Amino acid sequence: MAGTTCRYDICRFCQERFAQTSGPGRKKEYCSLECRRKAQRERDGRLGQQARSALPLGRRIAEDLQALAAALLEAEYDARPLKELLGHAREVTREVEHYMAAAVQDARNQAMSWEQVAEAAQLSATTARTRWPEGRVKERLKRRAAQRAVLRQPGAPLMDDPDAAERSPRSQAAERASAKLASALSHLHRASDLTVREVAEQTSLSPSYISRILSGERTPQWPVVSALAELFGGEPDELRVLFDSAHGLVAPTRHAIPDAVARLRAALRGLHLAAGRPHSGVIRKASHGTLSTQAIGEILGGVMVPGWEQTAALVTALGGWPADVRPLWEAVHYTFLLCTDPEEGPRHLTAPPSESD
Incomplete structure (x- = not known):
């Protein structure tokens, strides 16, 4: 027809x-x-x-909660106004709610029954189903990801306090990076056996300014950081990521893979330097056995790009904040990060196949 x-x-x-x-x-x-x-x-x-x-959905939220709780504690120590303290508390409360939803979804992904979820949450099974249905949880986490992407933009204020942009997650990360940068320079200075006056004579900087840099009171520009690192016998590249973060410089979210790998490695080596370059055995103990001494050596030596669990464990063991390093790790793995984290497991650095292969 x-x-x-x-x-x-x-x-x-x-x-x-x-x-x-x-x-x-x-x-x-x-x-x-x-x-x-x-x-x-x-x-x-x-x-x-x-x-x-995949890695648990709740893990990254727990990492962000660590940073938010630290900001609340700092504000309390500084005796900030009540409005500011309550703003921090609201952020923590909201993130805790997100975490609970994500943790339940993780449990459901592991085949936990609603009755078991209800028992853990001290609720009835009907209430648990109503509060955390899979579709609603996924939509909630999707909105959270979008909101945090906005907050990570330069100059973005906190949602609860438009007048407190200086306390945004980005600014808090900058403060932490500034402290780590000062610690790294201070460690290099002690290892060099140079006096502050000798450093001043060779750099044309005043002794008082050098002392403020080493104590963390001042965060200098890159030429000064680079010159001091070289004078102290260090590698300036190991401090570049800490410097960028300390000055709130936002790198492109996507790099060529070799550049992204180099930035991640520099960040990890910078944290290692800021911690006083502890031996692998000390780091392994601080990671509670998550990392082997061989893995630590390969990661810091640039032989291996670790999975996120290994990266977070190393950063924590070195006294850093996983949430600060997460964007650098994602820049390496962005092709695998579509909806959830990629499967775990370290990746050894090998040259990618050429287009002609």
């Missing part, structure tokens, strides 16, 4: 040839409804396996 020219396609599930009728509407991809249902079940199974093998 006119308008019903018949052609053949291959079923996406069973790979059998089937008749495809031309005409208006969406073309069929499967030869039968049964094949379509089987394909859907197969996709659901793959997604479920991916969710079970």
